[in-house]
Amino acid sequence: MKKRNSLIALTLVMALGLVGCGKSAPNNAANANEGNNATTEAAASDLKVGFVTDEGGINDQSFNQGVWEGLEKAQKDFGVSVEYLESKDANAYKPNLETLLDNEDDLIVGAGFKMGDAISEEAKANPDVKYAIVDVAPEDAPDNLLGIMFKQEEPSFLVGYIAGLTTETDKVGFVGGQESTIIWGFEYGYKAGVDYAAKELGKEIETKSQYIGGFSDVQKAKAIATQMYQQGCDVVFHAAGGGGDGVIEAAKEQGKWAIGVDRDQYEMAPENVLTSAMKNANVAVHNLVKDLAEGKEFEGGTTISLGLKDEGAVGIAPTSDKNVKKEILDKMPEIEKKIVEEEIKVPYDKESYEEYKANL
Structure with a gap:
């Protein structure tokens, strides 16, 4: 092929x-x-x-x-x-x-x-x-x-970077649908973005990850996200398809931040969707x-x-300016440029993530 x-x-x-x-x-x-x-x-x-x-x-x-x-x-x-x-x-x-x-x-x-x-x-x-x-x-x-x-690892890195610069508890979360090469890209790209922000800030930020085993179980996703919020996470990113609605519901109930996926999910919870990683x-x-x-x-x-080099293919949601601080958004063009020019090599699975961490 x-x-x-x-x-x-x-x-x-x-x-x-x-x-x-x-x-x-x-x-x-x-x-x-x-x-x-x-x-x-x-x-x-x-x-x-x-x-x-x-x-x-x-x-x-x-x-x-x-x-x-x-x-x-x-x-x-x-x-x-x-x-x-x-x-x-x-x-x-x-x-x-x-x-x-x-x-x-x-x-x-x-x-x-x-x-x-x-x-x-x-x-x-x-x-x-x-x-x-x-x-x-x-x-x-x-x-x-x-x-x-x-x-998908590229917009996930961007929202991970935003999450890392936004968290006040130094704990963030990721809820995936079913484990696969596709969803690993979301998870490890996100983790890498969080780590990049943590290094910039000179501190450690913990990223919790858990999968629901599919893409339609809203209640399971909500339960996982709720537990993450109660354990101290104040930002949770989902890549769980329709099941991710549960993550956004949990964010609303807990008064925390959720990050949407694939589409701009701001309208689902204007007070709680921080941004979205768009494909x-x-x-x-x-x-x-x-x-x-x-x-x-x-x-x-x-x-x-x-990817990012293909204008409009992936990126962060256009409504990101509603809830993401301006000083954070002002940094995004430079981060995107570094990804396109491969100064930042965004990981897409566990192996490439470990290599990324070793060189960070």
Whole structure:
């Protein structure tokens, strides 16, 4: 499989403008088709796009919702037909993908590392249909499958740095969904950012970490975060999909800070969401559809990896100025520059984190 770090014609300049732009999502594929008959801002296109969520669901205030918002904007901008199906668990991936195939969608998009095997199998079995998977770098990808990856460790470092400069107790937390290479990137990038701030301040800051084992258990995430707050953490970052709603609820109840993920989650708790580590899946998917609608070649068989050097691909939430101190925000451009220029080599797993710590 070929891997490329370029954007493959994905123009990522409108990232912040896309956040939160989606309309109310329909409840299933049938309703989606019905809703898509509404007047759009562009002439109707023959292109049909389907989306299969992971277990977080379409309204997870996180990654799935971001993908759907990108597709909704593509519908308005290019007149394409879009629909989605929700997966309550991993057993629903294959039948949902096959339903969209039966609907004769031209492009079928999946999200989440747990869907990687299922969508690869479907792509190989249906070479005339285009597939894309967000947050997966497929091995031996066929020519009709595109992987879309993000360097999630980079925005996680930024919010970790903010957390380290914000904490008053010198204890912060991380709540992950299910352990994987993707979520490790969030965890260790965050820890590295906290450590960088601690060194700058000349003190030690403890980072507690715990996983909920999935991406939908709101109550478990809330219980874990509540315990962290009661143990002295005053900032907790989550990378737990829809389950992360529980972390934000705990922050509200405990009067502490939470850090959101994937989308700008400020509106969920304006007094308690400090910032959010954003992976702008909406932008990547929107521009993929744009390329297809304009007749550009689909470059399957590759994986793109988007980070801070790709303007608008990842970053901190635009609402960060609501709760993050100005003197901290003023430092962010320089930190971002050091990451882009690799003066700061952000870790993405335990091994690279240990190397980072040894050289800090």
